[in-house]
Amino acid sequence: MKDRNTTSERGGENPPRSIALRDPESNNRVSSAGGVVITHEDIDRAHDREQVSATRARRGFRPRLRLFWLLIGPGILVMLGENDGPSMLSYAATGARFGVGFFVPFVVLTFLMACVVQEMTVRLGAATHRGHAELIFDRFGPFWGWFSMIDLMVGNFLTLVTEFIAIRAGLGFFGVRPAVAVLGALLVLSVALMTHRYWTWERIILGAAIFNLVFVPVALLAHPHWHEVAHSLLTWKPLPGGLTQETVLILVADIGATVTPWMLFFQQSAIADKGLTTHDIRIGRIDTVLGAALATVAALATMLATAPLFVHHMAAANFEAAEFAQALQPFVGHWGAALFALGIFEAGMVAAITISTSSAYAFGEVARRPHSLNLPFKQGKAFYLVLLIEAAAAGGLVLIPGIPLVYIVLLVNVIAVLAMPPALLFLYMLVNDREIMGDLVSPLWANVLALGVVIILVGAGLLFGISVIAPNALAMIGAK
Amino acid sequence: MEKHLDSVPDHEVSREEITSVMTALEPDQLIFAKEHHHCPRRQLTPTEMVIFWALRIYLVFMVGVVVYQIWTGVR
Numbered sequence: 001m002k003d004r005n006t007t008s009e010r011g012g013e014n015p016p017r018s019i020a021l022r023d024p025e026s027n028n029r030v031s032s033a034g035g036v037v038i039t040h041e042d043i044d045r046a047h048d049r050e051q052v053s054a055t056r057a058r059r060g061f062r063p064r065l066r067l068f069w070l071l072i073g074p075g076i077l078v079m080l081g082e083n084d085g086p087s088m089l090s091y092a093a094t095g096a097r098f099g100v101g102f103f104v105p106f107v108v109l110t111f112l113m114a115c116v117v118q119e120m121t122v123r124l125g126a127a128t129h130r131g132h133a134e135l136i137f138d139r140f141g142p143f144w145g146w147f148s149m150i151d152l153m154v155g156n157f158l159t160l161v162t163e164f165i166a167i168r169a170g171l172g173f174f175g176v177r178p179a180v181a182v183l184g185a186l187l188v189l190s191v192a193l194m195t196h197r198y199w200t201w202e203r204i205i206l207g208a209a210i211f212n213l214v215f216v217p218v219a220l221l222a223h224p225h226w227h228e229v230a231h232s233l234l235t236w237k238p239l240p241g242g243l244t245q246e247t248v249l250i251l252v253a254d255i256g257a258t259v260t261p262w263m264l265f266f267q268q269s270a271i272a273d274k275g276l277t278t279h280d281i282r283i284g285r286i287d288t289v290l291g292a293a294l295a296t297v298a299a300l301a302t303m304l305a306t307a308p309l310f311v312h313h314m315a316a317a318n319f320e321a322a323e324f325a326q327a328l329q330p331f332v333g334h335w336g337a338a339l340f341a342l343g344i345f346e347a348g349m350v351a352a353i354t355i356s357t358s359s360a361y362a363f364g365e366v367a368r369r370p371h372s373l374n375l376p377f378k379q380g381k382a383f384y385l386v387l388l389i390e391a392a393a394a395g396g397l398v399l400i401p402g403i404p405l406v407y408i409v410l411l412v413n414v415i416a417v418l419a420m421p422p423a424l425l426f427l428y429m430l431v432n433d434r435e436i437m438g439d440l441v442s443p444l445w446a447n448v449l450a451l452g453v454v455i456i457l458v459g460a461g462l463l464f465g466i467s468v469i470a471p472n473a474l475a476m477i478g479a480k
Numbered sequence: 481m482e483k484h485l486d487s488v489p490d491h492e493v494s495r496e497e498i499t500s501v502m503t504a505l506e507p508d509q510l511i512f513a514k515e516h517h518h519c520p521r522r523q524l525t526p527t528e529m530v531i532f533w534a535l536r537i538y539l540v541f542m543v544g545v546v547v548y549q550i551w552t553g554v555r
Binding site for chain 2: 036037038039041042043045046047049050053128129130135138139140141144147151275277368370411414415418419421422425429433435436458461464465468469
């Protein structure tokens with residue numbers, strides 16, 4: 001399928017494939033001599049790629065820096081997007097329940113797992129220029145394709161609900177009423193889409209996503225014991241209290257906070273929409289690792305920020321969302337608590353945008369409808385409507401009173417872990433498919449790492465199952 | 481097939497834009513190519529089929545576990 005010799009980072013090196021002519025039958029549609037139709041998406045994407053080619057052709061540090069700036073995005077977005085409402089609340093619950101210790105290196109490990117998985121989507125997206133859902137449908141047929149779509153859509157919708165819980169809770173700290181918070185978030189989401197340019201949309205969301213690091217100053221205000229943090233990173237202390245139903249739930253939720261199916265679909269589709277090619281894989285990898293590093297810092301900061309609750313023997317179960325911020329106020333002050341609440345809001349907001357976008361991409365790929373953030377609303381109605389309707393439905397659900405917030409967010413992360421192995425199998429097979437990947441199939445080391453991730457995920461899922469069905473059996477595998 | 485290619489520009493496309501698209505994009509990056517050329521279907525081997533079904537059963541079973549936990553939690 002792939003003929004890599006004809007792929008261009010052309011920059012004028014290769015001649016156009018054919019002479020293009022305006023189609024007299026259609027004022028807008030343009031056909032080349034070969035009958036090729038050029039779309040709005042093509043023109044916008046070509047404009048972006050011309051900038052990449054021109055920058056790549058120049059020598060020196062500044063052009064290289066600019067090239068990096070032009071190509072980064074999907075990796076940082078997906079990693080910081082996954083530091084979403086339920087993830088940050090999982091980290092907060094972890095810090096409050098267990099302090100630092102076992103979970104500090106454990107969270108680092110989960111982000112390494114995320115890097116292994118997302119690197120495969122970088123290669124797959126750059127080599128095929130197609131979204132994940134489209135490739136699954138094409139290669140494995142609609143039977144398995146629909147299974148993966150159902151997994152994605154159900155998981156995305158449940159996660160979106162929790163994003164709006166985070167938005168509601170974060171703004172609730174400032175006295176914003178739930179309905180106003182949800183409507184405001186939907187408005188922000190719609191405004192971001194009105195750019196009708198992938199590039200502009202990506203830069204806006206990147207700007208918002210960097211705000212995820214707001215948890216760092218909160219952690220500093222909590223005056224963590226750095227010696228203890230460094231010691232736990234280097235020695236990896238055992239799980240405090242051994243395996244119990246609660247520790248297993250937190251353990252699995254923290255894994256689900258970093259590796260989830262929507263990330264696979266989003267990053268691959270975003271790479272195709274951005275127009276990255278095989279020449280851009282190296283920067284795509286750096287983008288992913290950089291995103292993971294930033295997300296790890298934010299995740300650890302959240303745990304460190306809530307660690308005082310553990311030190312002062314306060315139960316995490318008593319706190320829900322912004323109540324974490326209120327509980328932290330005696331330790332980090334009003335501004336620290338306000339920053340924490342803002343961070344929870346930001347995490348929910350950015351993830352609401354990226355997750356609903358991943359659903360819309362997948363829908364467009366499967367329904368064979370135009371699916372790009374480069375599309376004007378009129379031409380991408382189905383894409384934008386799926387995105388907005390899903391977000392609006394999730395936001396509406398959150399306004400139902402009496403929802404047990406922490407319990408729901410932890411379970412959503414657990415569901416993400418359970419849905420990952422089947423999703424990873426599709427990814428693993430696609431990225432090892434020489435017919436579509438050519439020479440870019442996974443090397444042995446990448447396959448070994450991917451297999452390790454699958455084993456950890458399946459193991460975590462089974463551990464969760466045992467903890468629910470036969471909690472006494474945990475005693476046989478290390479419970480106290 | 482034609483109905484899918486409705487992502488057309490609102491304005492008249494200039495020769496410069498056409499040249500830009502033809503030179504800057506790889507052949508299979510064009511929407512036209514994506515619409516008309518799909519990856520061929522591959523046949524799953526019996527081993528792959530078993531793994532696919534095993535993971536599907538695992539997922540269904542584990543979702544049942546989650547539902548059970550929610551049910552017991554509510555009670």
